[in-house]
Amino acid sequence: MTTNLYFVGGGNMAEAIIAAVASRRTGFPIGTIHVEDVRPERVSLLAEKYGVLPAGPVDRPDAGIVVIAVRPQDDLVGVGRSVAERFGADTVVVSIVAGYTIKQLEQVLGADRPIVRIIPNTLTTTDYGYSGVALGAHATQESVEGFLSTFGKTLYVDESLIDVITGFYPPNIVYHFVDALIDAGVLAGLPRDIATKIAIDNIVGGINLLTSEDVLPQVLLHRNNSPAGVGINLQYELERGGFAAVIHTAVLRAVARTTELGRGE
Ligand SMILES: NC(=O)c1ccc[n+]([C@@H]2O[C@H](COP(=O)([O-])OP(=O)(O)OC[C@H]3O[C@@H](n4cnc5c(N)ncnc54)[C@H](OP(=O)(O)O)[C@@H]3O)[C@@H](O)[C@H]2O)c1
Numbered sequence: 001m002t003t004n005l006y007f008v009g010g011g012n013m014a015e016a017i018i019a020a021v022a023s024r025r026t027g028f029p030i031g032t033i034h035v036e037d038v039r040p041e042r043v044s045l046l047a048e049k050y051g052v053l054p055a056g057p058v059d060r061p062d063a064g065i066v067v068i069a070v071r072p073q074d075d076l077v078g079v080g081r082s083v084a085e086r087f088g089a090d091t092v093v094v095s096i097v098a099g100y101t102i103k104q105l106e107q108v109l110g111a112d113r114p115i116v117r118i119i120p121n122t123l124t125t126t127d128y129g130y131s132g133v134a135l136g137a138h139a140t141q142e143s144v145e146g147f148l149s150t151f152g153k154t155l156y157v158d159e160s161l162i163d164v165i166t167g168f169y170p171p172n173i174v175y176h177f178v179d180a181l182i183d184a185g186v187l188a189g190l191p192r193d194i195a196t197k198i199a200i201d202n203i204v205g206g207i208n209l210l211t212s213e214d215v216l217p218q219v220l221l222h223r224n225n226s227p228a229g230v231g232i233n234l235q236y237e238l239e240r241g242g243f244a245a246v247i248h249t250a251v252l253r254a255v256a257r258t259t260e261l262g263r264g265e
Contacts, residue, residue, distance in 0.1 A: 099262020
């Protein structure tokens with residue numbers, strides 16, 4: 001079977017995946033990747049920038065993997081029917097659409113088709129970040145791992161956990177945290193450029209320490225928090241302000257929103 005890739009939807013996430021595939025030596029030569037999008041300017045841009053091949057809704061190129069990369073609110077039934085008509089029964093369909101289930105995909109693509117649902121992480125070119133993957137009844141890990149591993153690490157899970165992985169969205173939480181921390185430094189009197197430099201470097205260093213010592217955050221907090229010291233006073237204010245509770249409820253809301261989107265709400 002050919003390993004050619006075909007993207008339906010050439011938006012931001014498709015571009016991030018294509019950029020990652022293009023930046024690595026993979027089994028997917030960029031000149032064999034087709035992209036179709038309702039906006040011709042997106043297809044032209046991706047063709048110019050990465051060398052992918054422009055395609056349209058009547059094209060039927062040989063493809064081992066078709067990636068559905070439109071939004072949950074787009075015409076997914078139309079896209080699914082069009083894919084089912086144009087691509088052979090062995091072509092694996094990989095959907096990155098948040099909230100749209102394998103059962104919903106089977107209803108339009110056919111229940112015998114190999115279907116894979118993935119929530120790609122957005123750190124596609126960094127070598128960090130887990131993508132959550134759920135396999136349909138006829139899909140195998142071997143058929144997609146070569147492709148999925150080109151844009152990050154993969155975690156194969158039961159489909160019931162896919163919405164949780166989507167809403168549990170660490171990059172954004174980290175960006176919010178860094179942003180708030182920089183402002184806190186400015187509030188306390190640091191120039192913004194110095195606050196930014198210190199905040200980002202200390203966060204990267206803190207994570208490096210956690211991973212190199214292979215310990216839980218509590219271990220380092222207990223080590224750093226001396227009696228009546230600066231660290232434990234900082235922790236006291238964070239707890240009084242509901243720091244952990246805000247993160248918990250924000251993640252629960254994001255998970256709920258993922259499920260709503262899948263229901264078309
Ligand atoms: N961005 C992320 O961080 C992220 C992370 C994980 C998963 N996802 C999932 O990835 C998917 C794509 O997200 P995105 O951020 O890349 O969205 P996006 O930038 O809006 O890309 C979607 C593209 O698909 C096009 N399109 C709509 N209907 C189409 C059709 N019938 N046939 C062909 N193309 C069509 C859209 O054109 P128009 O704009 O003209 O409609 C748009 O160019 C979503 O389902 C999202 O849930 C995104």
